[in-house]
Amino acid sequence: MTDAPHPFDAGATLEPLAPNVFRGRTIPEWGNMVGPFGGMTTATLLRAVLVHPERQGDPLALTINFVAPIADSEFDVVVRLVRTNRTNQHWTLELQQGAEVKATASVVLSLRRETWSETEASPPSAPAPEELEYADATGLPVWLDNYDQRFVVGRPEQSGEHPSASSTTTVWFRLTPARSIDYAALAASCDVFIPRVFVRLGRMLPAGTISMTTYFHASAEDLADVGADFVLGTARAATFGGGHFDQSAQLWSRGGALLASSHQIVYFKG
Amino acid sequence: MTDAPHPFDAGATLEPLAPNVFRGRTIPEWGNMVGPFGGMTTATLLRAVLVHPERQGDPLALTINFVAPIADSEFDVVVRLVRTNRTNQHWTLELQQGAEVKATASVVLSLRRETWSETEASPPSAPAPEELEYADATGLPVWLDNYDQRFVVGRPEQSGEHPSASSTTTVWFRLTPARSIDYAALAASCDVFIPRVFVRLGRMLPAGTISMTTYFHASAEDLADVGADFVLGTARAATFGGGHFDQSAQLWSRGGALLASSHQIVYFKG
Numbered sequence: 001m002t003d004a005p006h007p008f009d010a011g012a013t014l015e016p017l018a019p020n021v022f023r024g025r026t027i028p029e030w031g032n033m034v035g036p037f038g039g040m041t042t043a044t045l046l047r048a049v050l051v052h053p054e055r056q057g058d059p060l061a062l063t064i065n066f067v068a069p070i071a072d073s074e075f076d077v078v079v080r081l082v083r084t085n086r087t088n089q090h091w092t093l094e095l096q097q098g099a100e101v102k103a104t105a106s107v108v109l110s111l112r113r114e115t116w117s118e119t120e121a122s123p124p125s126a127p128a129p130e131e132l133e134y135a136d137a138t139g140l141p142v143w144l145d146n147y148d149q150r151f152v153v154g155r156p157e158q159s160g161e162h163p164s165a166s167s168t169t170t171v172w173f174r175l176t177p178a179r180s181i182d183y184a185a186l187a188a189s190c191d192v193f194i195p196r197v198f199v200r201l202g203r204m205l206p207a208g209t210i211s212m213t214t215y216f217h218a219s220a221e222d223l224a225d226v227g228a229d230f231v232l233g234t235a236r237a238a239t240f241g242g243g244h245f246d247q248s249a250q251l252w253s254r255g256g257a258l259l260a261s262s263h264q265i266v267y268f269k270g
Numbered sequence: 271m272t273d274a275p276h277p278f279d280a281g282a283t284l285e286p287l288a289p290n291v292f293r294g295r296t297i298p299e300w301g302n303m304v305g306p307f308g309g310m311t312t313a314t315l316l317r318a319v320l321v322h323p324e325r326q327g328d329p330l331a332l333t334i335n336f337v338a339p340i341a342d343s344e345f346d347v348v349v350r351l352v353r354t355n356r357t358n359q360h361w362t363l364e365l366q367q368g369a370e371v372k373a374t375a376s377v378v379l380s381l382r383r384e385t386w387s388e389t390e391a392s393p394p395s396a397p398a399p400e401e402l403e404y405a406d407a408t409g410l411p412v413w414l415d416n417y418d419q420r421f422v423v424g425r426p427e428q429s430g431e432h433p434s435a436s437s438t439t440t441v442w443f444r445l446t447p448a449r450s451i452d453y454a455a456l457a458a459s460c461d462v463f464i465p466r467v468f469v470r471l472g473r474m475l476p477a478g479t480i481s482m483t484t485y486f487h488a489s490a491e492d493l494a495d496v497g498a499d500f501v502l503g504t505a506r507a508a509t510f511g512g513g514h515f516d517q518s519a520q521l522w523s524r525g526g527a528l529l530a531s532s533h534q535i536v537y538f539k540g
Contacts, residue, residue: 060480060481060514060535061335061480061481061535063333063335063376063481063483065331065333065360065376065378067352067353067355067360068353068355082337082371082374083337083338083370083371085337085338087513087537088480088537090335090337090371090374092362092374100353101352101353104352104360104362104376106333106335106374106376106481108335108480108481108535110480110512110513110514110537112512112513112514113512113513114512115510115511115512115513115538115539115540116467116471116510116511116540117509117510117511117512118470118509118510118511119508119509119510119511120436120437120470120506120507120508120509120510121508121509166390167390197386200388200390201386210330210331210358210378210380211330211331211333211376211378211483213333213481213483213533215516215533215535217508217509217511217512217514217516219512236390237390238389238390238391238487238520238528238531239387239388239389239390239391239487239528239531240385240386240387240388240389240390241385241386241387241388241389241487242380242382242383242384242385242387242487242489243357243380243382243383243385244330244380244382244487246485246487246531248518248531248533250508258508258509261508261509261516261518261533263483263485263518263531263533265330265331265378265485267357267358267380268385269385270385270386
């Protein structure tokens, strides 16, 4: 008898089909408005590199382009090791369903070295997560049930219309049930923020990420220090128009370490 | 008799070799510390998509990964149209020298639509470029001679050691001789900022971009409005350590339009 995997690991499961091909599948627990939660797709692609026998180093940069809607079904992840340098390694990836490419991605791994270090940015001010209310996600896409979210500002509205002059959301969150954070979970975490246009206009409307880039600042030791604790995320947009908006996000540990920064461009209708 | 091309166009010249293969070459005018200025490489890759007969739309997102040093020589750009949707189009690209991949990239084009629009971010405060001193680039990499730069804050030091508590550079700049800005020139412009670690530590040290992502907010009409005028760039880092730092930049028109936002992860020694 074995324990059932954590829902995160169930969602990001990959089965090797060939040296550079892995089979994954969407599961209902990570469903979004259309297809799976993009953060889970991102984590699954990253995992294909992390489990690869030729892997050298830990994630430094990841870009994913959402090319076409992913059907709720099996998919293949095809990885290609482009080059291994002394301190970094470049990969490209594709997510395919049948003959169709649904996502493309690039991943840079790196061997971190001791250098001068300083974090110039500051985390947003926030009370401890224990002092904030658990955000019930009833009526929102089902994947949100996998996160325990405690909003500081910019909570999504679940009914009515509540426009805001600011697109900023700041929120403590962690997987539920509790699970230690690793690079795959960190990659998914960068996409937890609801579309900024929902926050500005105070209502839901059709929107979806087109391209997302994440920079991983945390070392494996930094992630071990976080364990299964809450992380503090903050996200905002700079501009909306022409059918798109941008989003920039930072994820901080409770101890004040900048774990990741992430950027995306999102389409919307309205 | 024909006029010589502008140095920018001379640097980004591509000759079609096959339906999805273009030949380019580095030229000394765009030389950096090692190989060519990364902004010129980025612009050249973007141009391969922009001149492609199957192009649909204008640039929305571009990611380039600098996989290995580009030798001062000819190179081939191999493009692949991954998918054309109703309002966007996905491309992947490679820059090759012989059998070696030197850069990979992805480009998303989009047909912009009328939607709700608002720019939430604000340009940095700055005097008019005409009130600021032209920054002589003597002693700096030769590609900088192609830009007329007027620094507001965070000017690179050319001698001595002048650490700063802030990594921010804000600078007005334009190509010299004057040339109207287009998407290729805008893509290059996002990489004009010297490495943020030079600004913080107040001295030059080995550093190079590993991966850069740019989001194009300007429509073609917005760029026509800018013409050959100065643009206001501002760039800063959030964190330094482990051999890397990040950079986030925004480019603004004199009229207050956010033309592009751009992010990169950079390696450094020291």
